[in-house]
Amino acid sequence: MSNRDLSVARSYHARTSHSHFSVHTSGHYLNFEIQPLPFKVYEDLPGIPLPREWTPLEVSALDALMGVPGGGERIPSLSDLARLLHHSAGITKKLVYPGGRAQYFRAAANTGALYEIDLYVACGDLEGLPAGLYHFSPHDYSLRRLREGDWRGTVVRATADEGISHAPVILLCSGTYWRNSWKYQARAYRHFGWDNGTMLANTLAMCAALDWPARLVMGFQDDLPNRLLDLNVEKEVVFSLVSVGRQDAAVLPRDDDPPPLNHRVRPLSSEEVDYPLMWEMHAASSLESSEAVRAWRDGASPPPRPAPEGQRVPLGPRAESSARIEDVITRRGSSRRFTQDAISREAASAMLRAATNVAADFGRLNELYVIVNAVEGIPSGKYFCAADGLVSLGEGNFRGDAGHLDLGQPLAADAALNVYYMADLQGALQRYGNRGYRAAQIEAGILGGRLYLAAYALGLGATGLTFYDDDVVDFFSPAAAGLSTIFLMAAGVPARRR
Numbered sequence: 001m002s003n004r005d006l007s008v009a010r011s012y013h014a015r016t017s018h019s020h021f022s023v024h025t026s027g028h029y030l031n032f033e034i035q036p037l038p039f040k041v042y043e044d045l046p047g048i049p050l051p052r053e054w055t056p057l058e059v060s061a062l063d064a065l066m067g068v069p070g071g072g073e074r075i076p077s078l079s080d081l082a083r084l085l086h087h088s089a090g091i092t093k094k095l096v097y098p099g100g101r102a103q104y105f106r107a108a109a110n111t112g113a114l115y116e117i118d119l120y121v122a123c124g125d126l127e128g129l130p131a132g133l134y135h136f137s138p139h140d141y142s143l144r145r146l147r148e149g150d151w152r153g154t155v156v157r158a159t160a161d162e163g164i165s166h167a168p169v170i171l172l173c174s175g176t177y178w179r180n181s182w183k184y185q186a187r188a189y190r191h192f193g194w195d196n197g198t199m200l201a202n203t204l205a206m207c208a209a210l211d212w213p214a215r216l217v218m219g220f221q222d223d224l225p226n227r228l229l230d231l232n233v234e235k236e237v238v239f240s241l242v243s244v245g246r247q248d249a250a251v252l253p254r255d256d257d258p259p260p261l262n263h264r265v266r267p268l269s270s271e272e273v274d275y276p277l278m279w280e281m282h283a284a285s286s287l288e289s290s291e292a293v294r295a296w297r298d299g300a301s302p303p304p305r306p307a308p309e310g311q312r313v314p315l316g317p318r319a320e321s322s323a324r325i326e327d328v329i330t331r332r333g334s335s336r337r338f339t340q341d342a343i344s345r346e347a348a349s350a351m352l353r354a355a356t357n358v359a360a361d362f363g364r365l366n367e368l369y370v371i372v373n374a375v376e377g378i379p380s381g382k383y384f385c386a387a388d389g390l391v392s393l394g395e396g397n398f399r400g401d402a403g404h405l406d407l408g409q410p411l412a413a414d415a416a417l418n419v420y421y422m423a424d425l426q427g428a429l430q431r432y433g434n435r436g437y438r439a440a441q442i443e444a445g446i447l448g449g450r451l452y453l454a455a456y457a458l459g460l461g462a463t464g465l466t467f468y469d470d471d472v473v474d475f476f477s478p479a480a481a482g483l484s485t486i487f488l489m490a491a492g493v494p495a496r497r498r
């Protein structure tokens with residue numbers, strides 16, 4: 001199966017689209033007897049407890065979202081690495097239901113709160129932590145060492161990426177199919193991108209606040225990181241890499257093959273159901289050689305499409321907020337209901353400006369289309385979001401349409417603002433092959449995750465939402481004709497504030 005056989009990504013997208021398939025109509029029901037564990041638990045490895053005490057970072061969330069780190073070496077200590085992991089994937093809330101069952105919520109929003117993304121760390125010697133390959137275990141807030149010594153060279157070999165070879169820390173993000181497909185079936189592969197993305201929005205903002213450079217790397221030879229972590233690739237696969245920090249000395253590629261580990265991992269449930277469509281999508285978007293990785297990296301990014309014609313509504317100055325990034329991440333939770341109250345133009349501007357370019361090894365893929373339901377100073381209507389403001393695609397009250405497009409949930413109808421992340425999937429696939437599909441999904445997740453953080457920094461609420469793919473395109477056409485809907489966020493005044 002080849003990264004260039006573009007019919008696979010097209011077909012996966014169509015077959016998992018809500019216009020054709022729905023968790024509500026597919027006959028699928030949730031079998032709670034086999035609900036998967038939301039954690040990966042290594043049973044034969046001792047946990048290395050992580051430090052919990054930090055001096056709070058005096059950096060506002062809005063500044064962290066826009067932050068550009070300074071130059072020079074930036075080598076994390078164990079303590080700062082711990083705060084990065086906690087604010088990316090740690091447990092931030094616990095809910096105990098009558099009867100005693102506990103539900104843990106994590107730092108980033110996640111489809112169905114199923115938390116199928118795991119974080120692994122490959123690092124050189126850090127202050128407080130010897131070089132090694134570690135798994136971050138949120139269930140007991142610890143690291144587990146999978147391999148001793150410095151294994152970053154294997155990742156460097158997989159990516160041939162200049163940035164990653166100067167990273168003191170490399171994060172490897174994996175997705176475990178069953179932890180999400182238990183509820184969402186074959187859609188779980190899309191969710192890998194969204195959920196990895198919302199997590200990385202936190203990671204990248206925390207890195208900016210810590211003044212560490214960080215960059216998302218999606219171009220890598222898949223089999224090397226998968227073998228490094230000794231994953232059973234029918235169950236779990238590495239989805240993305242992030243270089244964190246900077247050191248002067250370059251890490252050299254490591255040519256030896258990582259030996260198998262055979263660690264004992266707790267079963268997720270007594271039984272699992274496989275959805276081969278996702279294996280097919282993963283295999284078809286895998287890069288199998290260094291030539292394929294070079295083809296990913298070299299060559300021009302697709303040029304941005306021209307903005308549609310229409311009346312321009314400038315964004316206002318950005319609203320200010322001194323809410324600190326760590327407090328915002330800790331307090332964040334998805335809004336369950338919005339009032340229909342208006343938000344200020346400055347708040348809307350801050351949220352839309354948070355969708356800045358992602359530092360990554362691919363060019364920008366998602367465009368933003370917006371329904372304004374209630375923003376002071378901006379007429380209600382539908383818009384394309386350009387760099388210098390909103391381009392009107394039609395004024396009017398579109399609450400009813402918004403409430404249909406999110407599968408009929410009242411959230412989008414009541415929200416002040418809905419942001420649809422849409423990509424020219426054909427162009428992305430032409431340039432990047434099927435791997436472009438992974439990139440479009442994760443980029444939209446990061447942009448949506450940034451909007452979550454901006455909203456909570458401003459005392460507002462936000463939530464990710466699912467959607468009727470083709471109806472969104474029709475709604476924004478002709479401007480959006482030919483695009484694909486990748487992700488949706490709603491933001492506004494949360495009902496609890498009344």
Ligand SMILES: Cc1cc2nc3c(=O)[nH]c(=O)nc-3n(C[C@H](O)[C@H](O)[C@H](O)COP(=O)(O)O)c2cc1C
Nearest residue numbers: 105106109110111112113194198333334464465466
């Ligand atoms: C990609 C994505 C899609 C989501 N879709 C919906 C949705 O359609 N309806 C909904 O009520 N919540 C949705 N959510 C919110 C999740 O249910 C929520 O993030 C999860 O329960 C964890 O709770 P928390 O965000 O409050 O920490 C979505 C979240 C994400 C990240």
